[in-house]
Amino acid sequence: MELNLNGKVALITGAGSGMGLLCAQCYAKEGAKVVLADLNEDAVKSAAEEINANGGEAIAVKVDVTNYEQVVACRDKAVEAFGAIDILVTCAGGAETRLLGLPWMPYHEIPISAIDFGIDLNLKGAMYFQHAVFAQMAKQYSGVMISLGSITGEEGGTMAYAAAKSALMKGVVKTLAQYGAEYNIRSVCVAPGPVLTRPGMANMKTMAGRAADPQEIVDMILYVSSDRGAFINGTTILIDGGRNVLMNKTGPQPEKKTAPKND
Ligand SMILES: NC(=O)c1ccc[n+]([C@@H]2O[C@H](COP(=O)([O-])OP(=O)(O)OC[C@H]3O[C@@H](n4cnc5c(N)ncnc54)[C@H](O)[C@@H]3O)[C@@H](O)[C@H]2O)c1
Numbered sequence: 083m084e085l086n087l088n089g090k091v092a093l094i095t096g097a098g099s100g101m102g103l104l105c106a107q108c109y110a111k112e113g114a115k116v117v118l119a120d121l122n123e124d125a126v127k128s129a130a131e132e133i134n135a136n137g138g139e140a141i142a143v144k145v146d147v148t149n150y151e152q153v154v155a156c157r158d159k160a161v162e163a164f165g166a167i168d169i170l171v172t173c174a175g176g177a178e179t180r181l182l183g184l185p186w187m188p189y190h191e192i193p194i195s196a197i198d199f200g201i202d203l204n205l206k207g208a209m210y211f212q213h214a215v216f217a218q219m220a221k222q223y224s225g226v227m228i229s230l231g232s233i234t235g236e237e238g239g240t241m242a243y244a245a246a247k248s249a250l251m252k253g254v255v256k257t258l259a260q261y262g263a264e265y266n267i268r269s270v271c272v273a274p275g276p277v278l279t280r281p282g283m284a285n286m287k288t289m290a291g292r293a294a295d296p297q298e299i300v301d302m303i304l305y306v307s308s309d310r311g312a313f314i315n316g317t318t319i320l321i322d323g324g325r326n327v328l329m330n331k332t333g334p335q336p337e338k339k340t341a342p343k344n345d
Pocket residue numbers: 095096097098099100101102119120121122125145146147148172173174175176177203207230231232233273274275276277278279280283
């Protein structure tokens with residue numbers, strides 16, 4: 083299927099690893115110019131070098147998504163390098179307990195700093211980028227913003243992570259589409275179930291009996307951000323191998339399977 087992403091400019095946060103990195107590589111393969119933004123400077127630098135060595139066009143920007151000044155500077159670098167931002171994909175994120183190395187503990191014993199960390203990274207980090215990039219897309223009178231939700235935003239799990247992802251999947255994606263309407267800016271949230279960016283995700287149950295290969299999620303992100311997805315706006319696409327309906331499944335339970343390799 084022709085996605086016509088050739089020449090578009092895609093800015094991807096969390097592009098140093100996992101789905102963000104794969105997004106950047108896939109946009110580049112489709113002929114898009116890519117801005118790889120991440121806290122991990124070495125990771126985005128080497129990924130951008132590889133894209134450029136393979137005939138693509140990429141820049142790497144070190145940014146902490148929780149710092150609005152750095153976010154604005156990253157947007158400005160993207161515009162300086164490529165003249166526009168057509169697609170924003172906010173991938174930077176993760177559960178605060180995992181990233182801070184906290185063991186399970188009762189809610190009232192979780193340090194409040196961990197709650198702040200989770201909300202700052204997962205909610206404010208995405209909103210800061212959407213806010214800064216909106217100004218550029220409004221000038222262009224075009225653009226699409228894709229945020230990464232999670233099945234955890236649907237079913238709960240880690241407190242700040244779940245709260246942030248729920249917000250992205252409902253209030254943020256919808257309100258962004260409402261603000262975007264006057265400027266021809268779309269907003270879509272793609273919410274995965276377990277994805278094999280880490281081997282541990284294979285332990286989460288799904289109706290499919292397996293976790294997703296990252297490519298299965300990235301294919302959807304590319305589709306919704308292309309003109310093929312032009313009618314998708316203000317909504318969340320849950321890609322979870324049916325995990326959200328597993329709890330109420332009667333009869334035989336799904337067999338455990340391995341994910342296909344789609345790349
Ligand atoms: N992997 C899964 O199973 C899964 C499931 C559902 C949702 N998600 C969501 O998808 C997105 C990508 O997940 P993944 O597993 O591919 O990610 P990952 O953990 O492989 O990569 C996250 C990237 O974000 C960067 N990052 C972290 N904090 C940052 C900060 N403050 N500023 C800038 N960059 C920062 C990291 O350096 C890293 O490169 C995340 O938002 C995640 O919550 C993942």
